[in-house]
Amino acid sequence: MSERSDVTLTINGKAHAIRVEPRRTLVDAIREDCGQTGTHIGCEHGVCGACTVLVDGAPVRSCLMFAVQADGKQIRTVEGLASGDELNALQRAFMDHHGLQCGFCTPGFLMLITGVLEREPDISDEELLDVLSSNLCRCTGYQNIVKAARAVAGELRQRRTA
Amino acid sequence: MTGRGRFAADISFPQQLHMRIVRSNFAHGRLRAINADAALALPGVHAVWTAADVADIPPIDFRLSRIEGLEPYRQRLFATSFVRYVGEPVAAVFADDPYLAEDAAELVTLDVEELPAILHTDVEPGEFEPGRSTEPAIVRKGYGDVDSAFRAAHAVVAATLSTGRHSGVPLETRGAIARYDAARDVLELHGAAKVPHWNRDQIARMLGRPAASVQLYEGHVGGGFGIRGEIYPEDVLVCAAALRLQRPIKWIEDRREHLIAANHSRQQQHHVRAAIDKDGRILALDDEMFHDQGAYMRTHAATVPDLAAAMLPGPYRIPAYRANAHIRLTNKTPCGTYRAPGRFETTFVRERLMDAIAAKLGLDPIEVRRRNLIGSDEMPYERPLDTLGTHIVLDSGDYAGLLDKALAAIDWARLRPTLAARRAAGEMVGAGFALFVEKSGLGPFDLVKIDVDANGMVEVVSGSASVGQGMETVIAQICAETLGVDYRKIRVTHGQTDKIEKGMGAFASRVTVMTGEATRLAATAVRTKAIEVASELLQTPAEQLDVVDGEVVRSDAMPGPSVDLGAIARALALNSPLRHGRTPGLSAEGWFHSNHMNYPYGVHIAVTKIDQDTGAVDIERYLVAYDVGKAVNPMLIEGQIVGGCAQGIGGTLLEEFLYDERGEPLSVTFADYLMPTVREIPTVDVLICEDAPSPLNPLGLKGAGEGGANAVGAAISAAIDDALGTPGAVTELPITPQRLRRLIRRAIACDQNTR
Numbered sequence: 056m057s058e059r060s061d062v063t064l065t066i067n068g069k070a071h072a073i074r075v076e077p078r079r080t081l082v083d084a085i086r087e088d089c090g091q092t093g094t095h096i097g098c099e100h101g102v103c104g105a106c107t108v109l110v111d112g113a114p115v116r117s118c119l120m121f122a123v124q125a126d127g128k129q130i131r132t133v134e135g136l137a138s139g140d141e142l143n144a145l146q147r148a149f150m151d152h153h154g155l156q157c158g159f160c161t162p163g164f165l166m167l168i169t170g171v172l173e174r175e176p177d178i179s180d181e182e183l184l185d186v187l188s189s190n191l192c193r194c195t196g197y198q199n200i201v202k203a204a205r206a207v208a209g210e211l212r213q214r215r216t217a
Numbered sequence: 218m219t220g221r222g223r224f225a226a227d228i229s230f231p232q233q234l235h236m237r238i239v240r241s242n243f244a245h246g247r248l249r250a251i252n253a254d255a256a257l258a259l260p261g262v263h264a265v266w267t268a269a270d271v272a273d274i275p276p277i278d279f280r281l282s283r284i285e286g287l288e289p290y291r292q293r294l295f296a297t298s299f300v301r302y303v304g305e306p307v308a309a310v311f312a313d314d315p316y317l318a319e320d321a322a323e324l325v326t327l328d329v330e331e332l333p334a335i336l337h338t339d340v341e342p343g344e345f346e347p348g349r350s351t352e353p354a355i356v357r358k359g360y361g362d363v364d365s366a367f368r369a370a371h372a373v374v375a376a377t378l379s380t381g382r383h384s385g386v387p388l389e390t391r392g393a394i395a396r397y398d399a400a401r402d403v404l405e406l407h408g409a410a411k412v413p414h415w416n417r418d419q420i421a422r423m424l425g426r427p428a429a430s431v432q433l434y435e436g437h438v439g440g441g442f443g444i445r446g447e448i449y450p451e452d453v454l455v456c457a458a459a460l461r462l463q464r465p466i467k468w469i470e471d472r473r474e475h476l477i478a479a480n481h482s483r484q485q486q487h488h489v490r491a492a493i494d495k496d497g498r499i500l501a502l503d504d505e506m507f508h509d510q511g512a513y514m515r516t517h518a519a520t521v522p523d524l525a526a527a528m529l530p531g532p533y534r535i536p537a538y539r540a541n542a543h544i545r546l547t548n549k550t551p552c553g554t555y556r557a558p559g560r561f562e563t564t565f566v567r568e569r570l571m572d573a574i575a576a577k578l579g580l581d582p583i584e585v586r587r588r589n590l591i592g593s594d595e596m597p598y599e600r601p602l603d604t605l606g607t608h609i610v611l612d613s614g615d616y617a618g619l620l621d622k623a624l625a626a627i628d629w630a631r632l633r634p635t636l637a638a639r640r641a642a643g644e645m646v647g648a649g650f651a652l653f654v655e656k657s658g659l660g661p662f663d664l665v666k667i668d669v670d671a672n673g674m675v676e677v678v679s680g681s682a683s684v685g686q687g688m689e690t691v692i693a694q695i696c697a698e699t700l701g702v703d704y705r706k707i708r709v710t711h712g713q714t715d716k717i718e719k720g721m722g723a724f725a726s727r728v729t730v731m732t733g734e735a736t737r738l739a740a741t742a743v744r745t746k747a748i749e750v751a752s753e754l755l756q757t758p759a760e761q762l763d764v765v766d767g768e769v770v771r772s773d774a775m776p777g778p779s780v781d782l783g784a785i786a787r788a789l790a791l792n793s794p795l796r797h798g799r800t801p802g803l804s805a806e807g808w809f810h811s812n813h814m815n816y817p818y819g820v821h822i823a824v825t826k827i828d829q830d831t832g833a834v835d836i837e838r839y840l841v842a843y844d845v846g847k848a849v850n851p852m853l854i855e856g857q858i859v860g861g862c863a864q865g866i867g868g869t870l871l872e873e874f875l876y877d878e879r880g881e882p883l884s885v886t887f888a889d890y891l892m893p894t895v896r897e898i899p900t901v902d903v904l905i906c907e908d909a910p911s912p913l914n915p916l917g918l919k920g921a922g923e924g925g926a927n928a929v930g931a932a933i934s935a936a937i938d939d940a941l942g943t944p945g946a947v948t949e950l951p952i953t954p955q956r957l958r959r960l961i962r963r964a965i966a967c968d969q970n971t972r
Contacts, residue, residue: 076316093220095439097388098472102887104579105388108253134220152850156860157685158222159439165218179596188894191887193388193440194685194923195856196863197895 062126065136075122083107084122086137093133093162104190107163108132116169145207154203156194163190168204223436224624225392225408237318239308239325243274244548244880246329249299255324261313262321268295271406275449279518286354292513294450300513304477307727317954332887334548334880350544355475358526361537366501370492374573379949380562382484383872387557389439392469395454395459411446412722419716435712441684443554444480445515473885480553487566491609497585498580500539511551524654525602530566531567532616532654533589548880569652576944590616610817613909623820645827649935651928654818656919658730660811663721665735667743668804673767673783675707680720681732682712687853688728695733697971701738701764721840726920734914750785813946815911817919819843821932827940832954842904846911846919854905854921861925862901867893869930
């Protein structure tokens with residue numbers, strides 16, 4: 056209803072010049088204005104984490120942020136994880152451990168885990184579980200998501216100590 | 218995984234309008250007027266509809282379990298003279314963008330004369346409308362002489378037990394996008410799930426169109442659990458609007474709407490009695506239950522109370538039985554089925570009763586089960602009961618055997634003294650278990666078509682649906698193994714009404730059984746045809762041929778000519794000189810008909826520790842033993858069981874839809890309606906058994922979708938009773954910290970009194 060402003064959202068390295076109302080949420084801008092529908096909306100009040108993206112490396116609830124706040128920042132979403140058709144290690148771990156069923160919560164979990172392991176590669180298992188408790192999944196009962204996250208964390212630890 | 222999913226909200230069409238529903242903010246009232254002037258004045262708002270605009274569209278009809286007396290209680294697309302629950306659709310705004318539609322919806326004002334809300338079922342029925350009671354029907358099931366059994370009993374054990382209102386709450390909210398293709402005169406509905414063919418037929422009928430002119434498209438579905446995919450007012454509204462406003466119409470609900478307008482479930486109160494002999498054998502079971510249905514009868518009609526009344530007996534011998542299920546309407550969100558409907562509730566009731574029998578006679582609860590379990594030598598066992606249009610015949614099962622396996626798996630013999638020692642040291646810990654029988658494989662039919670193309674790629678088309686459970690993999694596996702191809706060469710199509718004319722969808726754990734067997738039949742026919750043609754091409758008798766990895770080869774693995782399925786398909790092409798009059802195409806249909814469901818069964822065991830100060834429950838261990846007849850994909854089965862368990866834990870400890878005294882919903886965000894996170898769900902040990910294959914299909918398959926949820930309430934309650942040292946303490950779910958602290962104080966007081 057109010058004046059729109061020009062904003063540039065850089066998503067997975069690509070700049071999107073869009074024109075949005077101040078109240079336009081970041082997740083709506085990512086999905087509708089920039090056409091990246093991999094990030095999902097589960098609650099719009101910051102509890103479920105389906106909308107989790109990385110903004111300047113930090114996992115963020117994009118439903119609780121406005122698009123104008125992300126102007127000039129580096130946004131990473133699930134679409135940026137694979138290299139062409141080649142899945143990255145975390146995605147492969149999710150597949151190998153059956154870490155998804157309906158797949159709706161998956162992009163949020165992938166970005167959450169990516170963000171946390173990049174910032175705290177030596178995170179303890181207890182802290183990793185605490186971080187995972189930020190996001191909801193209704194299908195899997197979490198067991199296999201935890202296995203996938205632990206597998207990748209373990210792999211990273213091994214490579215560092217190698 | 219890569220962000221290329223196509224869930225309902227991801228679908229958009231050029232020129233689409235966005236629909237936003239205006240919902241009643243009163244639980245009960247006379248709807249006097251609706252004022253949409255301010256909303257219509259906003260630029261970009263195209264229309265505001267109310268009941269008058271869709272008066273020609275009939276109420277939403279029943280899909281299952283229709284019984285006499287329920288029709289007048291069906292829901293129309295909009296409230297007409299009365300509003301009956303907070304959340305009921307009253308009007309719809311159609312605008313250029315969703316933010317604008319929501320702004321406009323807030324400007325629509327309602328003039329409602331508030332009436333007292335009916336919020337409980339433990340009172341006399343009230344008035345739904347003048348001349349109509351809020352108790353539209355009582356579902357009665359039974360057999361044998363119950364009253365004589367009670368008169369002759371050694372003892373009677375009774376309990377009043379309640380399960381709280383909660384529901385599936387998938388992570389994806391509901392959504393629907395309708396588009397009218399004027400060139401083909403076809404109305405398309407995208408975002409379908411669960412039962413696309415039935416929904417297509419209903420929507421066509423409601424809008425006065427031929428069924429062939431309405432097509433439903435199922436994309437990716439963010440969880441169903443029983444509550445997504447039934448026809449809701451919003452689904453019909455987007456279709457009517459696409460036709461009448463001549464624009465595609467998109468509707469995606471937000472989470473608050475979902476929590477007050479999508480089907481609720483589970484709220485029942487049971488007054489149950491068992492007549493027992495001196496050894497704890499049940500002579501008769503009598504249950505008077507009250508099912509809180511919410512404001513209207515929706516597509517499931519009497520399904521949930523019917524299943525509750527039919528499945529209460531579980532795995533036990535019940536010589537005489539009576540169950541009266543009162544359907545009660547209340548001014549709350551209408552209800553439907555949710556994973557293990559009628560069974561989460563009645564397993565809680567039945568297993569609490571078994572524990573009460575044990576307590577009454579001073580017997581081990583395991584021994585009471587053993588004395589009452591139906592033996593494997595009695596299979597198939599006919600229960601003189603019916604449900605979902607089928608007679609209940611327990612097809613196969615070794616209940617006592619599975620109980621033994623489960624107890625051994627958790628090392629029950631060592632667990633008990635360990636927990637006793639910990640209790641003596643001051644911890645509040647305990648273990649409990651529960652047995653149950655599930656149902657699966659609901660027919661009456663499934664149809665599958667398989668076609669092999671000129672490149673040897675296989676397409677399996679079925680009329681079932683996917684709700685994210687992985688049915689595509691299971692069907693591909695069955696086809697691959699039967700036909701003799703790599704499963705990665707197989708494409709499974711589902712949920713598209715324009716690809717196959719008939720389908721039953723995905724519900725009641727039917728797909729692996731029904732679609733699975735239809736697939737096996739179709740694949741067998743394709744294999745036979747392929748070998749017959751190959752026999753001619755290779756000049757080798759058919760009996761000496763086999764299909765391996767997409768090629769027809771000699772079955773004795775001797776070197777020789779072979780021919781791949783793609784070449785055979787080409788040989789069967791319409792213009793092929795090699796076809797020799799055969800029906801064109803390497804394809805076949807498979808029909809599987811079944812008039813009976815089959816009955817998987819299981820055992821849940823829980824070990825819990827209670828925090829005496831906070832009332833928090835820590836589930837230290839959880840085990841599910843489940844006999845599935847034949848396991849096609851153990852990883853997917855385990856996923857279903859663990860996922861079901863997580864939902865069961867939610868419904869047992871955390872989730873509840875609460876209302877204030879005026880019927881205002883209090884559980885409208887995830888801050889109020891608590892969903893389990895990874896911290897609330899323990900590692901679940903899953904023991905998948907194949908000791909009792911079903912005799913009703915050649916592969917012996919039974920379904921696995923609901924067994925994880927079924928017995929959680931019962932098992933955790935038993936564990937908490939054990940931890941408290943007070944048998945029968947838990948009579949109500951969910952066991953919230955507040956309720957548990959009351960039980961803890963009572964247990965401590967009791968303990969002090971007996972010292």
